[in-house]
Amino acid sequence: MTIGVGTQTQEQAFASLSDMTTDVAHIELAEFEQRIAKAQSLMQQQGIEAIYINAGTNLYYFTGTKWYASERVVGAIIPAVGNVEYIAPAFELDTLEGYMAIKGKVNTWQEDESPYALFAQTLDNMGIHSGKVGIDESTAFFIFDGMRLANDKLNYINAKSITAGCRMIKSSAELGLLQRAKDMTLAVHVATASILHEGITTAEVEAFIHEAHKRVGAPAGSYFCIVLFGEDTAYPHGVKSPKTLEQNDTVLIDTGCQLGGYNSDITRTYVFGEANERQRSLWDLEQQAQLAAFAAAQIGETCANVDRAARAVIVDAGFGPGYDVPGLPHRTGHGVGLDIHEWPYLVLNDQTPLEAGMCFSNEPMLCVPGEFGVRHEDHFYMTDAGPVWFTTPAKSIDDPFDLAK
Structure with missing residues (x-):
């Protein structure tokens, strides 16, 4: 035998x-902050104005926010310069804030409102009116399609060069x-x-x-x-x-x-x-x-x-x-x-x-x-x-x- x-x-x-986990060290806030900084550095090098990060592992990686993707838009916008902002349903606000390691303004939408219009407005409020905006490669097509139709003045690209560029190492x-x-x-x-x-x-x-x-x-x-x-x-x-x-x-x-x-x-x-x-x-x-x-x-x-x-x-x-x-x-x-x-x-x-x-x-x-x-x-x-x-x-x-x- x-x-x-x-x-x-x-x-x-x-x-x-x-x-076997009693002495395990978990990811600290400082590391999430370093990840944001690296993403912003890569965006500046590549001429990308911002990236949208959808609920899922990318959202956790960059912001420490554990949230599963669904038909409701929950995500974060990381600008090349400036602070992270979030998009979420209004009824999830308190719950979301409890999960966030990286704090930021949460832009909310009601159930009968368009999260895609809110996405476009949020970018506009952040001073992003043109140029390249990266979309998380794991984002469902219907979400990307809604965002694209809400603002067709932006050049939407795959954010993989930023997300994978950080996560690979x-x-x-x-x-x-x-x-x-x-x-x-x-x-x-x-x-x-x-x-x-x-x-x-x-x-x-x-x-x-x-x-x-x-x-x-x-x-x-x-x-x-x-x-x-x-x-x-x-x-x-x-x-x-x-x-x-x-x-x-x-x-x-x-x-x-x-x-x-x-x-x-x-x-x-x-x-x-x-x-x-x-x-x-x-x-x-x-x-x-x-x-x-x-x-x-x-x-x-x-x-x-x-x-x-x-x-x-x-x-x-x-x-x-x-x-x-x-x-x-x-x-x-x-x-x-x-x-x-x-x-x-x-x-x-x-x-x-x-x-x-x-x-x-x-x-x-x-x-x-x-x-x-x-x-x-x-x-x-x-x-x-x-x-x-x-x-x-x-x-x-x-x-x-x-x-x-």
């Missing part, structure tokens, strides 16, 4: 877990939250492997993982969870009707949680029972691809070339080519932070050069439909000296969690 797999009951596994506080979230999920992975037994369902494993994330300090439990057994592991995001666990099945578990809004996302693949030569061969090949991507991730190198390095390992072994399966059907990795997938991406068409502070998943999955799949997913962050793992990659197919020390 694979080391660490099927060794204890759920009750015993839960007893081994405890809150993580601060030490952000790295700390990401590190702890990933430590938590790795502990959950170890506990989960220990409770597997023949006949357990994917739903039962998912329920355990959800509760285990709560035990280690994630109040909402799992942010997401994919559990696959046997042939189902060949499909990156699962199948409609998952199977129950059988002896010598390949097991793939991809899960994560949030801490202070920041995401973990770790995948482990191993065997319930004894690995055969085919499982060993593909597991090792996947490991080589993951390590090739890590080695290629150097300051100044492009995201595309990191993907290219991982893909070459798999293609040279006779899989692919390109995105064909059997092979690697998707990108090697994605940025991670407040969104589980965010800029930049380790994919062939992303020419973004790597910089210190960038964070990525590294998961060049090997999919063999009709047999099984292998995905090793760990994350790393860039330093001036090169990449650093958040979590140590799986050691071997026989001892994935390096327990035989």
Whole structure:
């Protein structure tokens, strides 16, 4: 049996877990202020008069305001020079002000009034009558369309160069939250492997993982969870009707949680029972691809070339080519932070050069439909000296969690 797999009951596994968040440092007001200042500096460099930030992770990133996007317009206008102002429904005023870390004037609209006209009037009151105004890339089209029609004198552009330009580079506080979230999920992975037994369902494993994330300090439990057994592991995001666990099945578990809004996302693949030569061969090949991507991730190198390095390992072994399966059907990795997938991406068409502070998943999955799949997913962050793992990659197919020390 694979080391660490099927060794204890759920009750015993839960007893081994405890809150890992008691000493976590969260984002302070000064950091939100620094983010606003950086955004304004970028706007001035790019000749952008202001950006509109819609409810969601961008709004939290810049203003500390946790608010989910809906059909009602809630957002902030960050001018290139001056103070942040907000737009919100009048009945939400008191609630919104309670969530705001960055304080500012809140311009309100009643339910039978146009928030788009209010947006145009607010810009006018801020002295912005012409020029480029960036719109948060996550803004729903109907909101952007309303804003555009309310004032067609402005040149509306995608605000991604500002939002991603700031968010791609993580601060030490952000790295700390990401590190702890990933430590938590790795502990959950170890506990989960220990409770597997023949006949357990994917739903039962998912329920355990959800509760285990709560035990280690994630109040909402799992942010997401994919559990696959046997042939189902060949499909990156699962199948409609998952199977129950059988002896010598390949097991793939991809899960994560949030801490202070920041995401973990770790995948482990191993065997319930004894690995055969085919499982060993593909597991090792996947490991080589993951390590090739890590080695290629150097300051100044492009995201595309990191993907290219991982893909070459798999293609040279006779899989692919390109995105064909059997092979690697998707990108090697994605940025991670407040969104589980965010800029930049380790994919062939992303020419973004790597910089210190960038964070990525590294998961060049090997999919063999009709047999099984292998995905090793760990994350790393860039330093001036090169990449650093958040979590140590799986050691071997026989001892994935390096327990035989």
